[in-house]
Amino acid sequence: MPTIKDVAKALNLSITTVSRALDGYDDVADSTRELVIKTAHKMGYTPNRAARQLRRQQTDTIGYILPTEKPQFADPFYSEFIAGLGDTAAASNFDLIVSAAPPDSSAEKALYERWVQGRKVDGIIINRTRLLDWRVQYLAERETPFVSLERSQLPVEFIGVETExxxxxxxxxxxxxxxxxxxxxxxxxxxxxxxxxxxxxxxxxxxxxxxxxxxxxxxxxxxxxxxxxxxxxxxxxxxxxxxxxxxxxxxxxxxxxxxxxxxxxxxxxxxxxxxxxxxxxxxxxxxxxxxxxxxPVYEIASRLVTMLLSLIKGDLLSERQVKIQPKxxxxxxxxx
Amino acid sequence: MPTIKDVAKALNLSITTVSRALDGYDDVADSTRELVIKTAHKMGYTPNRAARQLRRQQTDTIGYILPTEKPQFADPFYSEFIAGLGDTAAASNFDLIVSAAPPDSSAEKALYERWVQGRKVDGIIINRTRLLDWRVQYLAERETPFVSLERSQLPVEFIGVETExxxxxxxxxxxxxxxxxxxxxxxxxxxxxxxxxxxxxxxxxxxxxxxxxxxxxxxxxxxxxxxxxxxxxxxxxxxxxxxxxxxxxxxxxxxxxxxxxxxxxxxxxxxxxxxxxxxxxxxxxxxxxxxxxxxPVYEIASRLVTMLLSLIKGDLLSERQVKIQPKxxxxxxxxx
DNA sequence: AATATTTCCCAAAACGTTTTGGAGAATATT
DNA sequence: AATATTCTCCAAAACGTTTTGGGAAATATT
CATH class of the missing domain: 3.40.50.2300 (Response regulator)
Known part of the structure; x- marks a missing residue:
């Protein structure tokens, strides 16, 4: 698996230049940029995500935890919801990590901690929001970007989608x-x-x-x-x-x-x-x-991801609170 | 967010020792190990996944791609399946990343490439296997660990679960x-x-x-x-x-x-x-x-993850081909 | 008492990126 | 002709771990 170093060596360039050419900086000549892009592609170079994450201090990953009840868990709502999340995230080159835990359980808490503290995700999607949901408190305190489907009653700014x-x-x-x-x-x-x-x-x-x-x-x-x-x-x-x-x-x-x-x-x-x-x-x-x-479950999921991604990127969100009318x-x- | 360096400094130890204490090596005194574990916990230290991944050259992550059909996609089979995957992966401290793509589409191909080439995952779960499924060919060629639900007809060793x-x-x-x-x-x-x-x-x-x-x-x-x-x-x-x-x-x-x-x-x-x-x-x-x-969808999913994890760890799998009898x-x- | 072994610890390198802070060459401006 | 400006490029540091290859001190063996 070729690294950026291999590409640089093949072209007799520095890795700095290769990196900046690939990232679209304008301090690299058009001719070299083209060359870099072409050979990087030819060599099958793909940036190593872990290295990039470590350096950039972000993961390009968002998280979602399924609210699984004890014995069986089968609700078509969630397969459509996850499809919407995954699709939309992938379209922006983000990954979606999914886990499962019973609502309000210690397992749920452990998962959130692992993801948030371990900087495993850049942001989180919440649904089945509870009125006094410790998750929104927790995420708000830690300043972790998150959006939710449905608004809690906690005094925390609500960003997300809700059904009227x-x-x-x-x-x-x-x-x-x-x-x-x-x-x-x-x-x-x-x-x-x-x-x-x-x-x-x-x-x-x-x-x-x-x-x-x-x-x-x-x-x-x-x-x-x-x-x-x-x-x-x-x-x-x-x-x-x-x-x-x-x-x-x-x-x-x-x-x-x-x-x-x-x-x-x-x-x-x-x-x-x-x-x-x-x-x-x-x-x-x-x-x-x-x-x-x-x-429209798929669209709701998709909308949530779009909102979360702009939150993560620090774009200003025109609509922070989206209302959906069921039909x-x-x-x-x-x-x- | 404290790093291993902070823990080491607090205890006046080297980061090597802290790392090895936490990882359970036996070349660290029991007394210091205890101390390290205690203060690491107290300081709220969680290892940074990206750094660990970069160094270890593995991601502790497995991937699954939902076979979404065009317009709507809602099958309770998949919510239960994903819950099983996520639960079981989390129990072994692995993450599950999920995306969605129409079967046999260019989007599907792009996702697999991104995950496999970018070393984004250590292994992959396949289902809705097709008779001549390019995915099993692809993954086998690249020696990426994978398991599948249902066996293809390709001349590749089948590892996974199938229904009789x-x-x-x-x-x-x-x-x-x-x-x-x-x-x-x-x-x-x-x-x-x-x-x-x-x-x-x-x-x-x-x-x-x-x-x-x-x-x-x-x-x-x-x-x-x-x-x-x-x-x-x-x-x-x-x-x-x-x-x-x-x-x-x-x-x-x-x-x-x-x-x-x-x-x-x-x-x-x-x-x-x-x-x-x-x-x-x-x-x-x-x-x-x-x-x-x-x-038993949940168990099938869980079983697949267990198999995939031992495949990744290089353990020898006693049962590489599990047969399930529907009831x-x-x-x-x-x-x- | 000298030597061998075990116990416990650590400095430094490495993983593959991105970013900082220039530097030299070419071009433009006086 | 000298100086200022713009274009291109790059060396080195940093991100936070794990692992390698010891090394000193304590203990065991002769």
């Missing part, structure tokens, strides 16, 4: 109300998650706009998985006064919810309405197809 | 035959993929064992997505002599297939039987729940 949920929820619930539903339940997630906070709030605002009085017994917390949604619906259907429509915090929950409804002999879309949130690809092919608030996709799971 | 499909397919098809099905279709994927080769072969062997003569018009190729499965079933149902059972190359295809069947007014599990392959988490919650050949999960989508 209220409008979409209002649309969804008004649609359900127009279909004649008045007992509309909500299946949420852990209350320390910002998405749960937002989506539950959106649900309540939606009810209010539709002039439906909120019934606390119709809000129930699950864990973002099909299993969670399945169990939650079994509870809801056991209620004396069971709901006729159910809004779920994400599509996976809705998939489990539909399963439980079917199992109880209800025809989803006729006997009960069920809606999700995320717009994962599967949602178009569930039986019946799922009404959902669709988010209501009405499908047969809510009748109509 | 025939047995599972025989079970599945014999089950279908016992249910009275004799027109059993197969929806596959691109024929250059090893999984397509294997699973299609398994299907044919299964038919043979069940003494059903194979009808070529019942094999149809899709693209591993729900959309593909959906379109394929529309074609199949338009046949003069339509199938009564359909075996799909993966669960996503099966999900789309069920959708199309429903849409044609067929009740899946009663009027038509549909089965998938992979055992993604959703498959338990489709309507009806999907019969599938379940693979048939019979669910209502095939009636019964």
């Amino acid at each position: 949920t209220n409008q979409g929820m209002i649309e969804l619930i008004s649609y359900l109300a127009n279909q004649g539903h008045s007992r509309i339940a909500y299946i949420g997630a852990s209350p320390d998650l910002k998405i749960e906070y937002d989506r539950h709030l959106g649900y309540q605002v939606g009810l209010q706009e539709a002039q439906i009085t909120s019934d606390p017994s119709l809000t129930i917390r699950a864990n973002l998985t099909p299993e969670g949604g399945y169990q939650a619906v079994r509870q809801l259907l056991a209620l004396a006064n069971a709901p006729t429509a159910i809004v779920c915090v994400n599509d996976l929950t809705a998939i489990g919810a539909m399963h439980a409804a079917h199992e109880s002999g209800l025809k989803v879309g006729r006997d009960i309405a069920i809606a999700g949130f995320d717009g994962i690809a599967d949602s178009a092919h569930t039986q019946p197809p799922l009404t959902t608030l669709d988010q 209501l996709l009405i499908r047969p799971s809510t009748g109509g | 499909t025939n047995q599972g397919m025989i079970e599945l098809i014999s089950y279908l035959a016992n249910q009275g099905h004799s027109r059993i279709a197969y929806i596959g994927a691109s024929p250059d993929l090893k999984i397509e080769y294997d699973r299609h072969l398994g299907y044919q062997v299964g038919l043979q064992e069940a003494q059903i003569t194979s009808d070529p018009s019942l094999t149809i190729r899709a693209n591993l997505t729900p959309e593909g499965g959906y379109q394929a079933v529309r074609q199949l149902l338009a046949l003069a002599n339509a199938p009564t059972a359909i075996v799909c190359v993966n669960d996503l295809t099966a999900i789309g297939a069920m959708h199309a069947a429903h849409e044609s007014g067929l009740k899946v599990g009663r009027d038509i039987a549909i089965a998938g392959f992979d055992g993604i988490a959703d498959s338990a919650h489709t309507q009806p729940p999907l019969t599938t050949l379940d693979q 048939l999960l019979i669910r209502p989508s095939t009636g019964g």
Whole structure:
């Protein structure tokens, strides 16, 4: 594997000149630059990343840690999200390093420390942000560039992307109300998650706009998985006064919810309405197809990377806080 | 951020000794080693990865490239797969870098070159192996350690994990035959993929064992997505002599297939039987729940990393070729 | 008491870059 | 013709480790 020294020797130039020719400095003659570029290419020279990183004190790498729950972890949201991160990073010649850890665990903490202290990454992408997320505190204190999907409640400047949920929820619930539903339940997630906070709030605002009085017994917390949604619906259907429509915090929950409804002999879309949130690809092919608030996951991921990279480079970011409007996709799971 | 030099100065030792104390060499007194470890920890010292990499000429990093298809890419298989890769790598203090590129594209080639030539990774994980996969040729030629999920047909030693499909397919098809099905279709994927080769072969062997003569018009190729499965079933149902059972190359295809069947007014599990392959988490919650050949994705990923790491370290690998038996999960989508 | 061995430590080189601070040659300006 | 300016180039230092090849002191062996 040729080094810069080999290229220099082959051309009888100093390594300084080769380096500067390759990096586009203007204190090297055009003729030599061309020559350098050509022979470097011919010799198959690629700069050694470690050496460059050591000297430059930066890594050209960004990090992302998957929020894996204990046993199994399979959410199509994340494969699309990671594809977006990886693609966009690669387009700027950055690398993406990925690891996995349960949220708010010691393993998570250890990973962040390893990456931040060891100067393993130039910046970090956070998602599934929690209301009082130690990660944003930690990264802000250490002045490590980071962007997040969803805003925490900590007094730290928020840079990233957030989904504006209220409008979409209002649309969804008004649609359900127009279909004649008045007992509309909500299946949420852990209350320390910002998405749960937002989506539950959106649900309540939606009810209010539709002039439906909120019934606390119709809000129930699950864990973002099909299993969670399945169990939650079994509870809801056991209620004396069971709901006729159910809004779920994400599509996976809705998939489990539909399963439980079917199992109880209800025809989803006729006997009960069920809606999700995320717009994962599967949602178009569930039986019946799922009404959902669709988010452009790939673009969100891509946008986050773009923002993070300019943060790292010290460019001034015109838009530090991007708001995304989810799009209501009405499908047969809510009748109509 | 303290360096090894700071630690050495604080203890009035040489950096050599500090380095060797930390690395566990036995030519340093136990008392000093303890002292070094303690103060290094107290000072918050973490070795700089770039410097270590440069000196050691290795990166403690493995790479994986997602096979993203053009528009959207969301397959829960991959979120679980990546979680397994990341977890297991992190447990050995290795990092996982992830990027994305369409299979067999110039972008894919560019990424591999960047990683291999630039010594960015110590080893690579391959999946969705193709029959004549340029990647295995390339990596073998460059003597870059790699492991793959599924074996190519190239004359290169195979190291990795493969799924033994025939047995599972025989079970599945014999089950279908016992249910009275004799027109059993197969929806596959691109024929250059090893999984397509294997699973299609398994299907044919299964038919043979069940003494059903194979009808070529019942094999149809899709693209591993729900959309593909959906379109394929529309074609199949338009046949003069339509199938009564359909075996799909993966669960996503099966999900789309069920959708199309429903849409044609067929009740899946009663009027038509549909089965998938992979055992993604959703498959338990489709309507009806999907019969599938379940693979332990997380364990497969984890196993691949373990193998790759010993390959990198030069340990002798006792098992270079691991065979996995998928497990048939019979669910209502095939009636019964 | 001399020699051999073990124990514990260290100075210096090396890994492959980028950057600093010029220096000589060519050209432009007086 | 002398001086100033611009063009090109380069030697050397630095980034933070690990490893090599000892070397001095302490201990064991004759």
